[in-house]
Amino acid sequence: MRPEQILVPMPSGLCSKAGGFHIDPTRPVDKALITHGHSDHARAGHGHVLATQETLDIMRLRYGDNFAGSTQAITYGETLKLGDVTVSYHPAGHVLGSAQIAVERKGLRIVASGDYKDVADPTCAPFELVPCDVFITEATFGLPVFRHHDAAGEIRKLLHSVAVFPERAHLVGAYSLGKAQRVIAMLRAAGYDKTIYLHGAMEKITAYYQQRGIDLGPVELVRGAKKAELAGTITICPPTAMSDLWSRRFPDPVLAFASGWMRVRARARQRGVTLPLVISDHADWDGLTKTITATGCSEVWVTHGEEEALVHWAHMQGLKAKPLAIVGYGDEEEHEAESPLPPQSGGEGAEKKEAKP
Amino acid sequence: MNRFAELLDRLAYEPGRNNKIKLIAAYFRETEDPDRGYALAAMTGALTFKNAKAGMIRALIAERTDPALFALSYDYVGDLSETVALMWSAASVSPGAHARAGLSPQGSGEERELMWRGEQRDLFEIPKPERLLRNDPSPTLAEVVETLSTLGKAQLPAQIARWLDVLDETGRWALLKLVTGALRIGVSARLAKTAAASLGDKEPDEVEVIWPGLAPPYTELFAWLEGRSDKPKSSDPAPFRPAMLAHAIEDGDLDALDPADFMAEWKWDGIRIQAVAGRDEHGDMVTRLYSRTGEDISKSFPDLLTSLRQPGAIDGELLILREGRVQSFNVLQQRLNRKTVTPKLTQEFPAHLRAYDLLADETGDLREYGFAERRARLDAFVTKLDDPRIDLSPLVAFTTWDDLIAARADPATGGAGDDADAVEGVMLKRRDAPYVPGRPKGQWWKWKRDPMVVDAVLMYAQRGHGKRSSFYSDYTFGVWNGDDELVPVGKAYFGFTDEELTEIDRFIRRNTVAKFGPVREVTHEADTGLVFEVAFEGLQQSTRHKSGIAMRFPRVNRLRWDKPPREADRLETLEKMLKQGAISTPLDSAKTENQS
Numbered sequence: 024m025r026p027e028q029i030l031v032p033m034p035s036g037l038c039s040k041a042g043g044f045h046i047d048p049t050r051p052v053d054k055a056l057i058t059h060g061h062s063d064h065a066r067a068g069h070g071h072v073l074a075t076q077e078t079l080d081i082m083r084l085r086y087g088d089n090f091a092g093s094t095q096a097i098t099y100g101e102t103l104k105l106g107d108v109t110v111s112y113h114p115a116g117h118v119l120g121s122a123q124i125a126v127e128r129k130g131l132r133i134v135a136s137g138d139y140k141d142v143a144d145p146t147c148a149p150f151e152l153v154p155c156d157v158f159i160t161e162a163t164f165g166l167p168v169f170r171h172h173d174a175a176g177e178i179r180k181l182l183h184s185v186a187v188f189p190e191r192a193h194l195v196g197a198y199s200l201g202k203a204q205r206v207i208a209m210l211r212a213a214g215y216d217k218t219i220y221l222h223g224a225m226e227k228i229t230a231y232y233q234q235r236g237i238d239l240g241p242v243e244l245v246r247g248a249k250k251a252e253l254a255g256t257i258t259i260c261p262p263t264a265m266s267d268l269w270s271r272r273f274p275d276p277v278l279a280f281a282s283g284w285m286r287v288r289a290r291a292r293q294r295g296v297t298l299p300l301v302i303s304d305h306a307d308w309d310g311l312t313k314t315i316t317a318t319g320c321s322e323v324w325v326t327h328g329e330e331e332a333l334v335h336w337a338h339m340q341g342l343k344a345k346p347l348a349i350v351g352y353g354d355e356e357e358h359e360a361e362s363p364l365p366p367q368s369g370g371e372g373a374e375k376k377e378a379k380p
Numbered sequence: 381m382n383r384f385a386e387l388l389d390r391l392a393y394e395p396g397r398n399n400k401i402k403l404i405a406a407y408f409r410e411t412e413d414p415d416r417g418y419a420l421a422a423m424t425g426a427l428t429f430k431n432a433k434a435g436m437i438r439a440l441i442a443e444r445t446d447p448a449l450f451a452l453s454y455d456y457v458g459d460l461s462e463t464v465a466l467m468w469s470a471a472s473v474s475p476g477a478h479a480r481a482g483l484s485p486q487g488s489g490e491e492r493e494l495m496w497r498g499e500q501r502d503l504f505e506i507p508k509p510e511r512l513l514r515n516d517p518s519p520t521l522a523e524v525v526e527t528l529s530t531l532g533k534a535q536l537p538a539q540i541a542r543w544l545d546v547l548d549e550t551g552r553w554a555l556l557k558l559v560t561g562a563l564r565i566g567v568s569a570r571l572a573k574t575a576a577a578s579l580g581d582k583e584p585d586e587v588e589v590i591w592p593g594l595a596p597p598y599t600e601l602f603a604w605l606e607g608r609s610d611k612p613k614s615s616d617p618a619p620f621r622p623a624m625l626a627h628a629i630e631d632g633d634l635d636a637l638d639p640a641d642f643m644a645e646w647k648w649d650g651i652r653i654q655a656v657a658g659r660d661e662h663g664d665m666v667t668r669l670y671s672r673t674g675e676d677i678s679k680s681f682p683d684l685l686t687s688l689r690q691p692g693a694i695d696g697e698l699l700i701l702r703e704g705r706v707q708s709f710n711v712l713q714q715r716l717n718r719k720t721v722t723p724k725l726t727q728e729f730p731a732h733l734r735a736y737d738l739l740a741d742e743t744g745d746l747r748e749y750g751f752a753e754r755r756a757r758l759d760a761f762v763t764k765l766d767d768p769r770i771d772l773s774p775l776v777a778f779t780t781w782d783d784l785i786a787a788r789a790d791p792a793t794g795g796a797g798d799d800a801d802a803v804e805g806v807m808l809k810r811r812d813a814p815y816v817p818g819r820p821k822g823q824w825w826k827w828k829r830d831p832m833v834v835d836a837v838l839m840y841a842q843r844g845h846g847k848r849s850s851f852y853s854d855y856t857f858g859v860w861n862g863d864d865e866l867v868p869v870g871k872a873y874f875g876f877t878d879e880e881l882t883e884i885d886r887f888i889r890r891n892t893v894a895k896f897g898p899v900r901e902v903t904h905e906a907d908t909g910l911v912f913e914v915a916f917e918g919l920q921q922s923t924r925h926k927s928g929i930a931m932r933f934p935r936v937n938r939l940r941w942d943k944p945p946r947e948a949d950r951l952e953t954l955e956k957m958l959k960q961g962a963i964s965t966p967l968d969s970a971k972t973e974n975q976s
Contacts, residue, residue, distance in 0.1 A: 167445070168453045168466035170549060180386065187406045188399070266843060270850045286466065286549070287457055288392070295845065295898075297393045332452045339446065 026157045029108060029128045030135070032324060032347040037135055037159070039126060042108040044073070046124055046135050049351035056110065058137025059121035060085070060200055063352050073097055075112060077120025077235065081200065084227050099148065115139035116150030117304050118201030119232060125153050133157040134318065140303065141310040142174070145208040146201070146237050150314075158320040162328035163305040163353060164283050171283050171307040177300040178209045184277055184298055185255065192253040192273035193298070196262035196280040199225050201304050203259045204232045206281050207239045209302075210257065220245035220253070222260035222269070250274055266295060283307065312336060327352035381547065383411055384419050384521045385554035391565040395845040400567060404575035408602070415521040417597025422521075422558060423565075423572035426596055429528045432559035436537055437464055440544075444468070461560065465552035468544050518546045522597065528559065570673045580605035585622030585817045588674035592616040617658035618666040620674040621693055621739045621747070622817035626807060626824035633825070634781050641812075643751065644776040644784055645736055646796055647805040647826055648697040649709045651716070653677070655696065655733055655770075656740075657688040665689070669698075680718070683726040684733060687769040692761055695737035695815075696773065699802065700729050706802040710920060735762055736773040736807075739815055747815035754815065776806055784808075788827060804917075805829050831915040832957060833937055834859065834949040837866055838910040841888045842899050844873070851881055852888040852900065855936070857912055859927070861951045866904050867927040869954065872914060875935030884910070884939070909945035913938040919958045929954050 030037050036048035044054040051068035058064055058074075060081030065074070067086040072079065076096040083090060097103060099122065102111045112122040115137050123136040134155040141150045164171070185193055197203040203225050210219065218241045221229060226244060233239055245258050254274045264270060265278045280296045283303025291299035306314060311333060315323055322343040325333050330346035337344035387407045394400050404423070408416045421427045441450060441464045450467065457463040519527075524543065531539055540559065544552050557563050573591065574584040576598075582605065593614040594601055603609040654670040667688040669678045678685055681698070700707040700715060715729035738758035739747055746754050755775075762772045776795055778784040784806060787794030791803040805828035813823040836857035844853035854873050858866035876884065887902075887910055894901040903909050915937035922930035929951075 166453050166456055167449050168457055168463060170466060170469070173548065184390075187402060266850055268850055288462055289458055291393060295843070297395070298390070299393065329452075329456075332449055335446075335448050335452075 024129050024131050026131065026133055026322065029126055029131060030133050030157075030159075032349065034348070034350050036349060037347075039106075039108060041128060042105040042110065042126065044105060046126075047137065047352075049349070055091075056124055057082070058115065058124060058135065059117055061118070061138065061198075064137060067091070071095070073103075073110075075099070075120040075122050078122070080231060081120060081228065084231060099151070113151045113153050114148035116141065116144060116147060119147045119204070119235065119237075121147060121201075123151070123153060125155065131156050133159065134320075135159040136161070136314075138163070138305055139314070140306045141314055142172070144205050144304070145212060146204045146232060152314070152317050154319050156320055157322045157324060158315055158318045159324040159326060159347075160311060160315060160333070161305065161352070162311065162325045162330045162333040164286075164303065164307050165311060165325070165329035165331075165333035167308045167332070169283060169286050169303075169307045170309060171286065171301050171303040172309070174209065174302045175213065177281070177302050178206075178213045181257070181279060181298065181300060182210070182213060182215060184279075185257065188277060189255040191275045191277050192255075193257045194265050194270060194273060194276045194278055195257060195259050195300070196265050196278070196282070196296070197259050198282075198304075199261055200228050202281055202302070204229055204237065204239060205304065206259060206300075206302065207242065208237065211238065211240045215257075216240060217256065218243050220248065220256055220258035222258065222264055224261050224264070225259055245272070248272075262294070315342070316340070381519050381521050381524055381543075381555065382551050383407065384415065384422075385547070385551040387419070388554045388557065388563065388565055389550050391567055395566075397571065400571060401575045401578060404567070404572060405578045408576060408579055413599045413602060414597030417599055417602065418521045418525045420572055420576055420598055420601075421525075421596035422563065423567050424569040427525060427558075428561055429559050432528075432536060432540065432561075434460055434560060436540070437461065437556060437560070440464070440537055440541055441467065461556035461562075462553055464544075465549055465556055468549075468552050518548075518551060519543055524555065524558070525596075569675060576601065576605060580607065583622075583818070585674075586611075588620055588622055590614045591674065592619055592668075592676070616666075617660045618656040618668045619658075620654060620656070620668075620670040620676075621815075622674065623652065623654070623672050623695070624737075624815050624817060624824060625819040626826040627819060627821070629808070629825050629827040637808075639779060639781055639784070641810055642808045643755065643811055644778055644787075645773050645807050645809070646776060646791065646799075646803045647807045647828065648699060648706070648734055648773065649802050649804040650697040650699040650706075650712055650734070653696065653698045653733070654739070655684070655688055655694045656692075658691050665691075680716075680721060681731045682721060684731040684769055687733070687765075687767040689767070690742070690761065690765050692741040693739040694733065694735045694758070694761075694770070695739055696733045696735040696770075699732045699734055701732040702730070706732075706734075706799040708801060731769065733770045734773045735770060737815065750812040750814060751809045752811040788829065803829075831917055831937075832919070833913055833915045834953060835911050835940060835943060835947070836869060836914045837904045837945040837948045838884075838888075838902050838912060839866060839868055839904045840899055840901055841884075848881070851885045853881055853885070855884075855912070857914060858904070859949045859951050859954065860946075861927070866945075867951060868925065869927045869929055869951070870914065870916070870931040870934040872912070872934045872936050875915070875937055876939070880936075880939055904945060906946040907944050911940035911943040911945055911948050912936045913940055919954060921958065927951055927954075929958060 029041060030039050035050050037046040044056050045052045046056045047058055047064040048055050049066065053070040055069040056073045057078055060078045062085065065078065065082050067090040070092040072091040072094045079094050079096055097112050099112055099114055102109055107128055109127045111125045113125060115121040115123045117138045117140055121137060123134050123139065125132055125134045132155040134153050136159060138161050139150055143149065181193065195206055197206050207219050221242055221244050223244060223246060229239065229242060250272055262280055270276055277298050278296050279298035279300050280294065281300040281302040283301065283305055284290045285296065285299035285301045315337065323337045325346045326349050334344045334346055387403060390403050391400055394403060407419065437460060445467055453467055454460065454463045457466065527539065543555055547555060570584065573587045577584045577587045590612050593616045594612060600609065600612045604611050652672045656670065657665055657667045660666050667685050668676055669681055669685065671677050700712045711729065715725060718725060735758055738754050738761055741757060741761055746757060759772060762770060774795060776784065776787050778787060788806045792800035796803045805826060808825040808827065810823050816823065836859050838855055839858045840856040841852040842854040844851055854871060856868050856871050858868045861867045888900055891903040892900045893903055914934050916931040916934040918932035920930050921928060
């Protein structure tokens with residue numbers, strides 16, 4: 024049995040002919056298994072979607088009730104027979120509801136890990152190691168310069184800055200699903216108990232996290248707050264909002280950005296960030312390499328990111344390894360993190376809309 | 381070291397001057413001696429380590445990393461110190477070393493329950509290195525500085541490696557920046573001293589005055605600033621005395637002043653310096669040249685230093701004189717910022733001091749005297765010194781303001797003669813004004829010649845920094861060339877009010893035709909576009925600009941909403957101004973170093 028008889032990498036995602044499904048397809052398909060709710064993995068328009076309840080809820084929040092023809096929820100650890108293969112979902116530690124999908128046939132197990140991280144996150148279930156023969160991994164931070172181990176230290180850095188600049192507002196750019204809520208939860212863990220303000224784009228997902236029992240303390244929409252009231256406060260917003268008209272409502276804002284990309288200074292400078300916070304929801308280099316080793320796999324497939332270095336590393340460990348070059352993953356972050364300006368068409372309209380409180 | 385590293389890290393990203401001062405001051409407050417003193421030394425450029433070179437760092441990392449992974453990483457990061465700082469401990473992690481003992485392959489229901497109660501766990505907890513078992517073993521900044529100053533070249537690589545092993549990413553980055561002498565965090569010596577002064581609510585000039593007598597780690601300085609001891613006494617025989625500055629003359633100011641109370645002199649387009657000579661305890665002459673802000677620039681002008689043969693402190697303008705004639709700022713510029721001063725350079729660009737004030741002489745400090753008295757003593761001092769490199773800045777004769785207005789309009793016939801090209805205006809000084817540091821009201825006035833203005837068209841805009849980070853506040857503007865195309869001739873960042881900025885920003889957002897990263901191209905057609913009246917201080921030829929012309933000190937003087945772009949100025953107009961020669965001085969920030 025060759026792994027390709029279970030899962031075939033296609034440009035549009037991973038396809039299982041034997042099981043009759045795709046994993047995280049980047050175009051509409053009949054039957055989709057979704058690892059997590061980020062828009063580059065979870066797209067609308069599939070015939071049938073299998074995912075964790077949280078991921079289904081998040082897709083519904085983002086795309087509306089008709090995001091798929093039909094849906095089915097699966098819990099972590101539950102096993103399901105699909106065609107000739109068996110699938111099960113396991114926590115990936117990436118965001119709320121995120122899962123790795125194990126696909127098994129005749130004793131050969133492939134784990135498609137989606138996006139994952141191997142460090143603590145108070146807002147989602149911790150990564151679970153699933154031993155396998157083939158491990159399919161991302162490589163968003165697949166270079167040995169990416170090391171994200173001290174997220175708590177980064178939160179201390181933010182709080183120190185708030186103490187040094189009580190007359191300024193602190194804006195923290197964070198992806199609206201996962202990172203925003205994690206930053207809030209970590210601020211709470213560090214003892215920060217004041218109201219944390221939110222950009223409107225964070226509202227629905229944050230409320231959903233709270234509804235799922237995750238304690239985020241007092242959070243409020245920033246809309247309506249007066250400029251003077253915002254001195255000394257922390258506001259979480261999408262990264263693009265920081266350089267937008269929207270940011271003018273804040274007194275001399277300190278621009279922080281919570282992202283693994285902030286590890287590299289040029290990336291932070293390009294974005295005009297003055298307080299980079301190295302907090303990532305993806306495994307860093309050590310996390311990727313340790314996880315691959317720990318699965319005991321003999322073969323590694325790399326879906327997206329800095330695959331060259333990771334494939335090179337795997338070969339040095341005597342593992343079979345290949346890049347899959349799946350087009351379209353990493354786009355949610357690219358969209359939120361990389362585009363310094365709104366898209367050309369309609370950009371002005373979008374800015375103006377946000378400018379009104 | 382870690383706290384210093386955090387400070388450098390933060391400063392490297394912070395664009396605002398006042399915010400930088402706050403960050404540095406907070407660090408000084410939170411950090412003990414002698415670490416903070418060494419930090420001050422590092423930021424003022426008082427520390428140099430000769431033996432640590434980039435090649436050594438490269439060799440260290442090569443021993444510890446796979447070459448292919450290093451190449452990919454360096455290519456991505458683009459900076460050697462940073463790449464090494466980030467990769468370093470990855471090098472010491474041997475693959476597969478982290479056993480997953482105790483991990484259940486399939487998570488149990490219990491574990492998920494724990495998560496919902498907010499429990500945190502790190503499934504791949506790294507076995508704690510020995511360093512974490514002790515109480516923070518990372519070196520202090522003082523340890524690093526003191527060790528480096530005594531360590532031989534041969535022991536250096538191993539020592540650096542030991543430190544890199546115990547520091548985190550930011551700490552390693554800061555260490556490498558420190559030892560290779562390339563901090564590049566946008567902090568001047570003056571800024572660091574200003575931050576130190578703010579600890580004790582002192583003026584930075586008070587720190588400048590005693591600075592030459594101080595040495596790292598500056599414990600007596602901090603003790604004074606924190607009110608724990610008296611001000612350190614300067615035993616320096618050739619100390620800096622903080623400069624007295626002038627206010628700009630505005631419309632109507634002259635009407636309120638009596639010409640009889642004032643003396644006038646030319647405002648020279650050079651660099652303001654202080655030339656000080658004094659005898660030390662052995663009777664040897666100590667000579668120094670200081671910049672306007674108190675930086676010791678003696679090394680750059682050895683040819684002038686030897687002329688300081690009389691104890692005293694001269695306030696004057698540094699100029700380049702050839703055959704008795706003052707050269708343009710452009711010429712002086714070619715001598716500035718040179719790392720090494722060769723005999724060829726001093727011969728080709730001979731330094732000259734044009735004296736306009738005397739702050740001390742053999743009899744002692746003269747700053748309490750009125751300007752007329754000091755000027756008389758200066759006259760005697762310069763005559764007695766009788767050195768070709770030091771002369772007296774002539775007074776401009778006038779009895780009425782109209783006389784002075786005429787002299788300012790035409791310095792050549794007003795008394796400046798052949799040196800008129802190097803005159804950028806006149807200075808007015810009250811006869812009875814004592815020499816007071818800073819910018820006291822009503823004592824000294826500067827009255828610059830009128831700026832040049834052209835009407836130019838806004839072509840590109842870029843977002844600003846800090847408070848302006850959401851505003852398009854950096855403008856590239858152009859004028860029409862012979863083919864009726866707009867060519868960029870300069871960039872302006874200021875000159876407009878906050879309200880005007882908001883209006884320009886709105887115009888840019890509504891009239892963007894293309895975007896290149898952070899830059900917007902703004903409509904600039906014959907009939908649609910925004911015209912700026914741009915004021916500037918001079919023009920020079922430039923190979924860097926497509927137009928062949930560069931402006932000195934350009935700023936937005938007025939917004940010409942009323943003017944269609946087709947009526948903006950043409951390149952020929954600027955070329956004519958350049959040919960007329962009266963304004964052939966270059967673009968440079970050193971401009972601010974004169975009497976203003």
